[in-house]
Amino acid sequence: MGSLRFLTAGESHGQALGVTxxxxxxxxxxxxxxxxxxxxxxxxxxxxxARQAIEKDRAEIVSGVRHGLTxxxxxxxxxxxxxxxxxxxxxxxxxxxxxxxxxxxALAAEGTTRAAPITRVRPGHAxxxxxLKYGFNxxxxxxxxxxxxxxxxxVAAGAVARAFLAEFGVEIWxxxxxxxxxxxxxxxxxxxxEEADASPLRCPDPDAEERxxxxxxxxxxxxxxxxxxxxxxxxxxxxxxxxxVHWDRRLDAALAAAIMSINIVxxxxxxxxxxxxxxxxxxVHDVIEGRTDDGxxxxxxxxxxxxxxxxxxxxxxxxxxxxxxxxxxARPLPSxxxxxxxxxxxxxxxxxxxxxxxxxxxxxxxxxALVLADAVLHKFGGDSIDETRDNLExxxxxxxxxxxxxxxxxxxxDSGGAEAGSGxxx
Ligand code: EPS
Numbered sequence: 001m002g003s004l005r006f007l008t009a010g011e012s013h014g015q016a017l018g019v020t021x022x023x024x025x026x027x028x029x030x031x032x033x034x035x036x037x038x039x040x041x042x043x044x045x046x047x048x049x050a051r052q053a054i055e056k057d058r059a060e061i062v063s064g065v066r067h068g069l070t071x072x073x074x075x076x077x078x079x080x081x082x083x084x085x086x087x088x089x090x091x092x093x094x095x096x097x098x099x100x101x102x103x104x105x106a107l108a109a110e111g112t113t114r115a116a117p118i119t120r121v122r123p124g125h126a127x128x129x130x131x132l133k134y135g136f137n138x139x140x141x142x143x144x145x146x147x148x149x150x151x152x153x154x155v156a157a158g159a160v161a162r163a164f165l166a167e168f169g170v171e172i173w174x175x176x177x178x179x180x181x182x183x184x185x186x187x188x189x190x191x192x193x194e195e196a197d198a199s200p201l202r203c204p205d206p207d208a209e210e211r212x213x214x215x216x217x218x219x220x221x222x223x224x225x226x227x228x229x230x231x232x233x234x235x236x237x238x239x240x241x242x243x244x245v246h247w248d249r250r251l252d253a254a255l256a257a258a259i260m261s262i263n264i265v266x267x268x269x270x271x272x273x274x275x276x277x278x279x280x281x282x283x284v285h286d287v288i289e290g291r292t293d294d295g296x297x298x299x300x301x302x303x304x305x306x307x308x309x310x311x312x313x314x315x316x317x318x319x320x321x322x323x324x325x326x327x328x329x330a331r332p333l334p335s336x337x338x339x340x341x342x343x344x345x346x347x348x349x350x351x352x353x354x355x356x357x358x359x360x361x362x363x364x365x366x367x368x369a370l371v372l373a374d375a376v377l378h379k380f381g382g383d384s385i386d387e388t389r390d391n392l393e394x395x396x397x398x399x400x401x402x403x404x405x406x407x408x409x410x411x412x413x414d415s416g417g418a419e420a421g422s423g424x425x426x
Contacts, residue, residue: 001249003377006157006370012147013087016080019153021160023377024064026072027385028164035059035077035159042155042362046200047216047226047355051149054083059156072383077156081149090114091144113350118143119338122347124327131338139338139348148263148356151363158366161373167385168376168392169236172369174361176203177320179228180215184208202358216355223331225354227264227323230361232368237306238392239297239314239399241375250310251375258367259321264360267322271305286315295400312375319368323360328352 003023010017039057057079064075084091089104096104107115117138121127130142162172175196177184189196189204196204203209212228219226242251256268276284286299297314306317328350335347380395382388 001254001374001378003381004161004370004374006154008150008153008157010079010081010150010153011091011144012081012149013083013091013144014081015084015091015093016078017150017153017156018076018078019157021064021075021077021157023374024070024072024075024160024164025377025382025385025388026070028070028160028167029068030061030065030070030075030160030163031068032059032061034163035061035156038155038159038162038362038366039079039152041197041202042152042359045202045356045358046213047220047353047357048359049353050351051083051353056082057152059159075160077153077160079152079156087114090140118348118350119340120344120346120348121335121338122327122329123333123335124324127348128336128338137339143350146263148359151263151359151366154370155363155366158363158369161366161369164373164385165369165376167389168238170234170372170376171236172232172234172365172372173197174202174230174232174365176201176209176212176357176361177229177231179212179355179357180219180226182208182211182215183229202361219325220354223329225325225327225329225352227325228355228357230321230323230357230364232259232317232319232321232361232364234306234317234368234372237312237314237317237372238376238396239312240395241312241372241379242307242310244309244311251312251371252307252310254371254375255307255317255319255368258371259319259364262321262360262363262367264323264326264356265321266324269305269320269322270307271318272303273305273320276303291400291402295397317368317372319364321360321364323357326353326356 005023006019006021008017008019036058039059043052043055043057059077059079062076062078064071064073089100104115118140121139126142126146127139130146131139134141136142173193179201184203184205185208188207191199191204191206196202199209201209201212203212215226243249247253252270256270259265259268272284284303286301286304289298289300291297299315302315304313306312306315330349332347332349335344336342337344380388380391382391
């Protein structure tokens with residue numbers, strides 16, 4: 001829809017990650033502390049690797065905000081990589097002098113793996129296709145940007161979108177629904193949102209979480225990795241975001257693309273998702289119970305996940321992302337060498353995580369927030385938060401009222417009333 005745009009930049013072991021956000025109206029309260037909450041949530045989770053002990057992600061707000069309020073101008077956020085100081089020569093921006101190149105070669109010869117070119121491509125990673133596409137002979141040039149570290153910048157941008165949506169009562173949360181085939185039991189989700197958020201896997205079902213942790217431990221002890229499923233839920237979304245009139249105005253399509261764009265995601269479900277194909281229509285479609293006295297429309301269930309005809313229908317929006325196991329294995333799979341083209345016994349290994357499902361959920365929240373904020377701005381516009389709020393409130397009040405009953409024959413039938421209309425049918 002393009003009313004809110006963002007672009008990230010940065011390499012995993014470069015100096016910093018950055019994101020420019022364009023289209024946020026003026027007058028939104030925004031502080032670095034507020035953004036830091038989501039950045040910290042993304043770093044947590046059982047199964048993360050050593051890198052997270054190095055980083056303490058915090059976004060500097062470089063532009064677009066004055067005295068704690070957005071200006072309507074582009075917002076530039078910068079997250080410095082603490083690990084950068086260990087990679088200055090390997091990731092140097094300026095050309096290497098002869099001495100610097102010799103220093104790097106000596107480090108590689110001593111066995112410092114990060115200093116040596118990478119050619120043993122990892123199955124399941126962007127390594128091979130990326131290197132061929134861009135004409136690289138060192139896979140480091142691919143993996144630095146293909147790394148999920150980039151999602152730090154998305155989460156920073158998502159925190160701004162979340163703050164914007166909160167102004168209109170929209171709340172977004174996620175949880176770990178499944179790891180390695182062990183799923184939450186909806187009947188056993190005894191934890192509150194806060195408790196789940198503070199738990200090792202950000203999981204509302206304590207028993208399922210124990211089994212999930214066992215799967216991660218099993219993967220770790222086998223030099224392996226394990227994936228899972230996260231679920232994002234957005235509440236308070238007004239009816240009418242998105243549209244059925246064009247493929248690229250469908251909110252469900254935009255949400256699916258946004259979730260699918262997360263580095264490790266290989267599948268997306270909205271609401272009941274694929275399960276709908278296994279049931280009859282009577283067990284799928286959400287019965288509409290009518291308009292309440294305070295003007296809300298209520299459905300008996302929410303199998304559609306808050307989206308019908310590509311439009312938000314007022315129920316919570318429910319999106320699930322399927323997270324594949326990380327492709328960097330401590331016990332690497334066989335592969336091939338990029339330069340020789342010959343098989344090798346083991347693909348490249350570089351410090352990594354075992355499982356990142358809880359973190360992927362936080363990235364999912366950010367992507368949902370960015371898509372919903374864009375859809376809100378597309379529908380309601382506004383150069384200032386007050387203007388957006390006025391437009392949204394007027395619309396909410398309008399759809400809360402009963403529309404005038406339609407008269408067969410249309411507006412012109414006003415004078416003749418129903419009679420004139422029904423006459424046309426004869
Ligand atoms: C990643 C490899 C690991 C992860 C990284 C993604 O980084 P490193 O190579 O520095 O150990 O920790 O994710 C993050 C750094 C992050 O903040 O999420 C990869 O290869 O994709």
